[in-house]
Amino acid sequence: MARKFFVVVFASTRRALLNLSNxxxxxxxxxxxxxxxxxxxIEGLLSLEEVERLVNDGYRVLIQEEASKRARATQEVTSFQEWMQAMGEPTGEDATLRTLEISAAPPNGYLRTEGIEATLQRxxxxxxxxxQVIQLPEKTWEQRTSRAIRIGQNSGRERSGILLLGGVHAxxxxxxxxxxxxxLKLCQAYQAGTGLTFGNKSYDATTIQQIVNQVDLFIxxxxxxxxxxFVQSATGDPMWRKNRNPNRGQSCKGVDLNRNxxxxxxxxxxTSSSSCSEIYRGRKAFSEPETRNVRYLLDTYKNITTMLDIHSYSKLVMYPWGDDEDQTTNATMNFHNPxxxxxxxxxxxxxxxxYLTREDLNWFTTTCNRVRDGIRSVRGTVYTVQQSIGLYPTTAxxxxxxxxRCFVDHSKRRVLACAIETGSEFQPPYAEALNIIAEVSAGLxxxxxxxxxxTESAQEVALIST
Ligand SMILES: [Zn+2]
Structure with a gap:
């Protein structure tokens, strides 16, 4: 594997910036x-050869640090048992021995894949x-079973659902x-009848009770x-982004799930149709088991009305659309119109x-601002709210x-979906990761x-004619 460096690329014009995608x-x-x-x-991860190509073509490139020096994926890890203990949860078989006393020491590293799955089951x-655990139907390329959980008291009644996603990019x-x-903190606080405090921000017990009593929270x-x-394996690549599809018959491994x-x-x-690209979109939409698992949740739990996909990094809170600028006046100018x-x-x-409706745009901006303010209240970190297109259009x-979904199939419920880019690097030192966890938890x-x-007012789905 060629040595890679974190860099900042300077483009003198917007066109030059967009040309970088080539x-x-x-x-x-x-x-x-x-x-x-x-x-x-724009920041990136480049080999010296790649830097040279850009410099030869007129870009300025600032080389920051070698990637291997900044990879905490394998250096700062914790076991499931240690993590649970630090969070005030014993890991023995007898769940009745649970204590809500949080140990003095916070967790000291990132959980491994198995630790995350074990925590969900625990x-x-x-x-x-x-x-409750929701076992997802599609096994990954490496035959792992994926799981989500549903948190909520009294699931029988018709109640709105919230879907939170993470770890799409490795x-x-x-x-x-x-x-x-x-x-875990939500469950602990609900059961104990307490509130939750994140840094300088506190939520009272009533807020916690309302969330668990009134919505289905799918995580x-x-x-x-x-x-x-692969990122956390000693023989892997700490800066791997995609899934591990072998892409048989093609040159490189992995599909960018957030382009599938x-x-x-x-x-x-x-997006790219080249398997070697970091934004390779795959053979077809939903070619990947991991994206089909997300679709399964949306298809199966028809009460889901909002979604938040959590990525890193850049300290952004984003709302649709990603393919072009938003407008609220011409309903026929839409993604479904050939x-x-x-x-x-x-x-x-x-x-x-x-196109999107003015009502939805209002909800998006109001909600994203609210998430931003929640994050800021913990220790003053300022996230930026923006439409997800940013400077680069994206699809899939x-x-x-x-x-x-609701625009294409009118029988589907509308899902107001946002995304966050947390923090200012992929793998911050774990002490800083804990700060990010605290502030984004307030945002959640x-x-x-x-x-x-x-959920209090019935929402009408805007039907788009094409
Ligand atoms: Zn991402």
Missing amino acids: YHLDLFQATAQTAQNQEFT LAIAYPSIC RELVNPDLLISFA FPLVNPDGRA FDFLWSSGIG AYNGLRGTLGDTAYKE TSDDYAYS IEFCAASMTL
Whole structure:
């Protein structure tokens, strides 16, 4: 494996920035931003050869640090037993021995794939009245079984559901740990009748009771377990992003799961048809078992009305659409209308903008602002709320797919779907990961609360005519 370096690439124009996608490099699109002097910057992970190519073509490249020096995937790990103990949960077979006393020492490293799966199962054993395991139907390429959990008291009644996703991209280590930590703390606080405190922000017991009593919270913390196992393996690649599809007959392994959903998949906008690309979209939409597991949750639990997909990094809270700029005035100008094929994916033009209702746009911006404010209240970290297109258009992502479903099939319930990019690196030191976990947990409480208020008024799905 060639040595790789974290870099910042400077592009003098927006066109030059967009042209970078033709190089098939590992550039982190979410980090693209406008810098000083009207320049644009984007972070990435490049070999020295790749840096040389860019420099020869007129880009400036700042080399920061060798990737191997920043990989905590294998250096900072914790066992399931240690993690549970640190979280105040004994790991013995007798769940009645549970104590809510949190040990003095916080967890000291990232959980491995098996630890995350074990935690999900343990949660359902320890809190059977409010937490159940959902075994997902599709085994991964490496034959792992994926699991989600449902948290909620009194599931029998018609109640709205919230779906939280993490670990779609393998190297983004914090978010699966974040989601199971959030799940465990929610169960503990509910059972004990207490509130939850994250840094400077506290939520009272009533808020916790309301969430568990009024909604079904579906948590699928590790969508891509094969990828994480490879990232954390001594013989793997700590900066692996995709799943572990062997892509038989093609040159490289892995599909970018967040380019494999059925939203404008065939357009190729912001995706690649090359197996060696970090944004390889796969053979067809939903070619991957991992994305089919996400679809299964949306298909099976028809009460899901909101979704949040948690990625890293860039400190962003995002709402649809990703393929083009939003507009709320022309319902026929939409992703499902073939008359506009070939016109999508260009920023700054008027030929095409993606439609959504004004009501939905209001909900998205209000909710994303609320999540941002929750995050900030913990220790002052400021996330930016933006439409997910950012500087680069994308298609076939989980959030656009979830939100688009009701436009294609009017029998499907609308799912208001957002995404977060947490923190400022893929694998922060675990002490910093704990801070990110605390602040984004407050954001998750806000997202749940915003989803609950949605259930109070019946929502009408906007039908798009094509
Ligand atoms: Zn990601």
